[in-house]
Amino acid sequence: MDPPVSDLDKIDDQKEKGPSFHCDLYDTELVHKISQTFLPGLATACVDNTTGDIFRSPGSVAADIRKEMIDYLTHRSETFVAEHIVLQGGDSDSSEASHHPLDVVSDFIDDFATSKRNLFSRVSGWLLSERREDNVDDFAQEMEISGFWLTDHRERLAQTLLKNVDFKNAFHCEMKFRTGEELGEHGLSxxxxxxxxxxxxxxxxxxxxxxxxxxxxxxxxxxPCEQSCDESGIMRREMDRHCITVCPMKLVNCAFRAVGCLSDVQYLQGSFSG
Structure with a gap:
């Protein structure tokens, strides 16, 4: 029979396990890219859902479809690992599909938008028309300008989706710590x-x-100048202009080209060729 566990042992055991402090940092650039896919996806769903319907417009269904879209994306992200990893016997490389979070979420959005197409959109040539693309772009821009779905709200959703589908922990930190102090120190590095x-x-x-x-x-x-002139303070985006226009090391036609020399020489050398 095991000896009774004293209250002191319980306290020590709790200290050993301790509270778990999770690092919630992530790839900010990727989160932004994911958040940028939401409005075009929502616009597509709204436009295709109301095309040919004289009683409804994309704007009239946007709020309801946005809620459905958020619920759908959240649920799909929560079941992603089970569906694509566990059911494949734990072999994360057995599927040819990309496991990059941006690709995964983009596929979710495409699936959702497809599910919202009405009968007219499905049976007509609407899906291949240029007018459809214009309407989708216009409605997405309209929602962006009006602040219908604020950027910070979209990025919070993107953070959740990223952490749910990033099973390889390649784009967010999953480290855990026993104390808040340890977590704080980790955050600095x-x-x-x-x-x-x-x-x-x-x-x-x-x-x-x-x-x-x-x-x-x-x-x-x-x-520094790519052509190794004495100029050392050139902004990278100005480099091409500098090298072509004012750089003393730029290539120019030889001063004797008129009499048959077809060689190119550096401007600084050419200026002394006479």
Whole structure:
């Protein structure tokens, strides 16, 4: 027979397990991209649901279809792992379908929009018409301008969907800690902490792990001339103009081209060729 568990043992056991503090940081850029797919998807569902109906317009059904869409996406994301991983025997690579969260959520949205098509949309040539595309774009823009579905609300939904479908933990942090202090310390170094670009003029926001990749292409970063002139403070987005127009190392026609020389020379050298 096991010895009785004392109250002190219970307290020690609770301390050992402790409360679980989860890091809820994520790839901010990916969340933004996912949130950007919601309005076009909702617009598609609303337009296809009311096409040919003289009594209803996309705007008249938008609120109800948005609620249905949120519930649908949430439910699909919650069952995604069970449907596509567990039922495949745990082999996450057995399916050819992309498991990237943006692709997964985009597929969910397409499935939802397809389910909302009315009979006219299904049996007519509406789905392939240019007018349909224009109507979808116009309605999506109308909702954006009117603030029908605010950006922060869409991004909160995107965060939930990302964490539900990102079973490989490739785009959000799943680390857990025993105390809030430990979580706070982790937040200062977590690869998913939000950062702003430090290059003047750039408004990009990204997670820390993407800092180097962004910095390598940031159009506002000050870099040396690609043609190795003495100019060292050139904004990357101005590089092409600099190299073609004012750079002393740009290539120009030889001064003797008129008498047969077809070579290109650097502008600085050409200026002394005479």
């Amino acid at each position: 977590c690869g998913y902490r939000t950062m702003d670009c430090e290059n003047e003029g750039c408004n990009a926001v990204f997670c820390a792990r993407q800092m180097e990749s962004h910095d390598s292409v940031c159009p506002f970063k000050i870099v």
